[in-house]
Amino acid sequence: MLILIMTGCAGAPAAESQAQARNRIVYGLTLEPSGFDPHINASSELGIPLRSVYDTLVYRDPNDKRFVSGLAAAWEISPDGLVYTFMLRQGVMFHDGTPFNAAAVGANLDRITNPDNASQKAVFMLGTYTRYEIVDDYTIRVVLSEPYSPLLDSLSQVYLGIASPTALSAYSNERYQFHQVGTGPFRFVEYLPGDRLVIRRNADYTWMPSFYQPVNDLSVDEVEFRFFSDPPTRAIALESGDAQIMGELLPIDARALSNNIDIQILPVTIAGQPLQFMFNTARAPTDNLLVRQALLFATNRDLIVDGIYQDFSPVAWGALAAITPFYNDQVVGAYTYDTVQARLLMEQAGYIDADNNSFYDAVDGDLTVTLIVPSWGLIPEVAQLIQDQWRIIGVRAVLDSAPSRTMVVEKVNEGAYNLVAFYSFGNDASLLNDYFRGDGSLNWTGYQSSDLDNLLIDATRQSDPNGRAAGYGQVQRLLLEQALILPIRDYVNLNGARAEIQGLTYDAYGWNPLLHNVTLSPAL
Amino acid sequence: MLRRFYNGILSVWLAVTLLFFAMRVLPGDAVESSLIGSGASASVIESRRAALGLDAPPLVQYGLYWFNLLRGDFGISLLNGRPVIEIIAQNLRPTVELAVGAILFAVLFGGGVGLWAAQGGILPRIVIALTQSVPILWTGTLAVYVFAAQLNLLPSGGAGGAASIILPIGVLGFHTSGAIAAVFAAALREANVSDYALVARAKGLRSRHVWLRHLTPNALAPVMTVIGLQFGFLLGGVVVTESLFARPGIGRALLNATMTQDYPVVQGIAVYSALIYLLVMTATDVLKLWIDPRIRAMP
Numbered sequence: 001m002l003i004l005i006m007t008g009c010a011g012a013p014a015a016e017s018q019a020q021a022r023n024r025i026v027y028g029l030t031l032e033p034s035g036f037d038p039h040i041n042a043s044s045e046l047g048i049p050l051r052s053v054y055d056t057l058v059y060r061d062p063n064d065k066r067f068v069s070g071l072a073a074a075w076e077i078s079p080d081g082l083v084y085t086f087m088l089r090q091g092v093m094f095h096d097g098t099p100f101n102a103a104a105v106g107a108n109l110d111r112i113t114n115p116d117n118a119s120q121k122a123v124f125m126l127g128t129y130t131r132y133e134i135v136d137d138y139t140i141r142v143v144l145s146e147p148y149s150p151l152l153d154s155l156s157q158v159y160l161g162i163a164s165p166t167a168l169s170a171y172s173n174e175r176y177q178f179h180q181v182g183t184g185p186f187r188f189v190e191y192l193p194g195d196r197l198v199i200r201r202n203a204d205y206t207w208m209p210s211f212y213q214p215v216n217d218l219s220v221d222e223v224e225f226r227f228f229s230d231p232p233t234r235a236i237a238l239e240s241g242d243a244q245i246m247g248e249l250l251p252i253d254a255r256a257l258s259n260n261i262d263i264q265i266l267p268v269t270i271a272g273q274p275l276q277f278m279f280n281t282a283r284a285p286t287d288n289l290l291v292r293q294a295l296l297f298a299t300n301r302d303l304i305v306d307g308i309y310q311d312f313s314p315v316a317w318g319a320l321a322a323i324t325p326f327y328n329d330q331v332v333g334a335y336t337y338d339t340v341q342a343r344l345l346m347e348q349a350g351y352i353d354a355d356n357n358s359f360y361d362a363v364d365g366d367l368t369v370t371l372i373v374p375s376w377g378l379i380p381e382v383a384q385l386i387q388d389q390w391r392i393i394g395v396r397a398v399l400d401s402a403p404s405r406t407m408v409v410e411k412v413n414e415g416a417y418n419l420v421a422f423y424s425f426g427n428d429a430s431l432l433n434d435y436f437r438g439d440g441s442l443n444w445t446g447y448q449s450s451d452l453d454n455l456l457i458d459a460t461r462q463s464d465p466n467g468r469a470a471g472y473g474q475v476q477r478l479l480l481e482q483a484l485i486l487p488i489r490d491y492v493n494l495n496g497a498r499a500e501i502q503g504l505t506y507d508a509y510g511w512n513p514l515l516h517n518v519t520l521s522p523a524l
Numbered sequence: 525m526l527r528r529f530y531n532g533i534l535s536v537w538l539a540v541t542l543l544f545f546a547m548r549v550l551p552g553d554a555v556e557s558s559l560i561g562s563g564a565s566a567s568v569i570e571s572r573r574a575a576l577g578l579d580a581p582p583l584v585q586y587g588l589y590w591f592n593l594l595r596g597d598f599g600i601s602l603l604n605g606r607p608v609i610e611i612i613a614q615n616l617r618p619t620v621e622l623a624v625g626a627i628l629f630a631v632l633f634g635g636g637v638g639l640w641a642a643q644g645g646i647l648p649r650i651v652i653a654l655t656q657s658v659p660i661l662w663t664g665t666l667a668v669y670v671f672a673a674q675l676n677l678l679p680s681g682g683a684g685g686a687a688s689i690i691l692p693i694g695v696l697g698f699h700t701s702g703a704i705a706a707v708f709a710a711a712l713r714e715a716n717v718s719d720y721a722l723v724a725r726a727k728g729l730r731s732r733h734v735w736l737r738h739l740t741p742n743a744l745a746p747v748m749t750v751i752g753l754q755f756g757f758l759l760g761g762v763v764v765t766e767s768l769f770a771r772p773g774i775g776r777a778l779l780n781a782t783m784t785q786d787y788p789v790v791q792g793i794a795v796y797s798a799l800i801y802l803l804v805m806t807a808t809d810v811l812k813l814w815i816d817p818r819i820r821a822m823p
Binding site: 031032034035037040041042118120121124125172173174177192193194195196226227228229230232233236237239240241242404405406407409410424434441442 | 550551552553554556557558559560561562563564565566572575600601603604605606611614615618665668669672673676679680681682766767768769770771772773776777779780781783784785786
């Protein structure tokens with residue numbers, strides 16, 4: 001009887017409005033974010049569709065990462081760095097037909113900073129923001145309590161995208177993610193959790209940033225995003241044509257597909273902190289600089305990048321990925337693989353192998369270091385290669401697997417580790433603060449130095465780009481001199497696209513496609 | 525019968541309680557996991573947890589959870605504020621379609637294989653062994669590779685249209701069918717050596733007639749039980765199948781919520797699954813009564 005009831009319910013007609021779109025594509029996302037509201041949720045996945053739904057006050061040009069105008073036609077920063085004045089573009093309309101103006105920007109800032117809304121990311125990106133002042137309909141001032149030069153970078157990201165105040169007040173916070181309204185080149189059509197999110201071209205869009213191309217007959221006008229959480233299925237969906245674009249292919253699948261003429265592989269390096277291990281300086285033997293340096297020399301990064309990432313990732317040498325602004329290219333070649341040098345340093349540090357078992361001796365047996373190994377991003381495979389490589393110089397590595405981010409934090413708090421793996425994304429080098437300032441919330445090295453702190457604090461406060469570049473340049477040098485990190489590879493998103501997709505490029509952050517520029521050629 | 529129902533209620537209570545405390549033994553929660561790396565200070569994280577009642581002693585939280593649950597309030601997601609009951613309702617239909625389809629497939633396929641296995645032969649036994657020993661992930665990937673990527677006959681996944689559900693049903697149904705086939709074959713073999721089977725054959729009835737008309741109805745009661753039990757297997761199987769085929773559903777929602785440590789969603793789905801399981805078991809008991817007059821005759 002129950003079966004009958006269930007079948008009855010299952011048999012209901014699947015009536016779904018499928019409006020006609022000429023150039024419709026399916027775009028494969030990976031994990032489904034727990035929430036899709038850019039002001040409230042934190043996932044880097046949510047920007048992939050929503051970057052095209054919202055405009056931001058400023059944009060970063062994807063080619064040279066300069067700030068260019070978005071919804072703000074121009075802006076001024078006061079000499080003391082505390083007041084940012086934005087002159088807004090006129091004639092911009094939200095998708096619901098309401099006008100964009102200074103009051104709309106204010107309403108968005110109010111929503112993001114309202115503690116009741118518990119923003120998971122956007123509110124923290126505003127740094128020292130205290131309030132705004134509406135000067136006139138198209139001028140707004142943002143006031144800070146302390147100079148905070150990452151602000152423009154924050155305002156260029158989708159988390160601070162400008163939403164229609166009318167729509168924001170029409171829906172409660174948990175409903176708004178299903179009815180999002182921005183000013184971008186695509187309108188939000190629907191989001192069915194677990195199934196799909198659909199956006200459709202906004203024909204009225206004329207206020208585009210400089211790097212958007214004019215629309216033509218081949219321009220994509222509807223995109224359906226679907227979730228492919230199981231990595232091996234991504235390549236299959238792309239190959240069978242169920243998706244036209246797919247993110248985060250497995251390196252081995254991307255390698256195999258690179259021989260397929262129907263598929264293009266588009267690796268995009270993501271700005272930010274490369275995949276790296278942080279050394280714990282509060283625990284032996286990595287409290288010893290010589291040991292840390294020896295372990296850096298003992299790591300063959302080329303082999304890791306070649307074997308695990310199929311050569312799709314650049315080797316990382318320093319604390320920032322090479323495409324990140326303020327990257328210091330003097331780090332290249334630091335601690336190149338050299339086992340002789342590694343052994344020399346170990347012996348300088350006083351380690352010997354008296355029992356001749358090919359491992360250095362410690363007080364209680366062989367010299368052992370413990371690595372906290374997150375279970376995603378192929379990090380376990382990387383750690384295994386490192387384990388093999390360090391065995392060659394006589395150091396035993398123990399891998400402590402952590403299946404979730406909270407488990408990583410838990411294990412770090414327990415303190416029984418020598419290295420811990422991490423990476424992070426972003427274009428502003430101030431993301432180093434949390435990890436390397438003595439009081440940083442993610443300072444897992446335990447390293448304390450007023451020199452490093454002052455450099456980081458100063459580079460975050462000052463607005464002169466040259467001054468910032470010099471400061472972060474020194475920070476990157478210092479982190480390697482002290483051997484606080486073991487960089488492995490710059491993070492690369494391995495995108496695949498069917499051959500008929502043309503003009504697919506990504507924004508300055510690397511994750512988000514510039515869908516406005518994508519065209520769909522007639523079947524080849 | 526009634527006793528069985530009480531046992532069911534007890535199982536639901538046990539499931540809720542075990543899960544509730546197991547999730548709180550694990551370090552961290554959804555609030556922490558969503559805020560790591562976003563620049564939130566420890567004090568901000570603490571105040572956010574407090575606002576959601578996550579800082580209260582576990583026993584208080586447990587009491588409160590039951591209080592709300594008994595009023596039909598499953599709580600809200602810690603990450604996006606959506607009511608858990610809504611998340612379940614939204615994901616129910618695709619999962620029911622998949623589960624019912626898989627059970628029907630399993631009954632037909634398992635029934636056939638069972639009938640075949642009862643009459644001897646090594647091949648059906650190999651099929652049964654495969655359904656029970658090979659992981660769904662493996663057959664699922666293989667099926668997608670063959671039918672979607674190579675032959676291009678069926679979509680590799682998604683929830684668009686009837687064609688997209690064929691592969692998931694086939695894969696999940698295949699794995700569900702093994703137990704049904706094994707039990708059916710055993711019951712058939714037992715019936716085959718009974719007196720009435722001997723009489724039927726002695727009357728000169730054709731073998732086919734004896735197997736289908738005389739033995740099969742008698743072998744159905746244990747099969748009904750195992751079909752009910754296989755619902756438990758299905759609840760686990762949909763988790764893998766749904767993410768493998770990129771389908772929405774309860775299993776996928778459960779997996780996502782577990783990975784983000786969104787307690788209320790995980791608990792809500794667990795309670796709901798336990799209730800469904802209880803209902804299905806009760807329903808199969810009733811069905812057995814209807815199918816098998818011998819059980820009705822029992823005191």
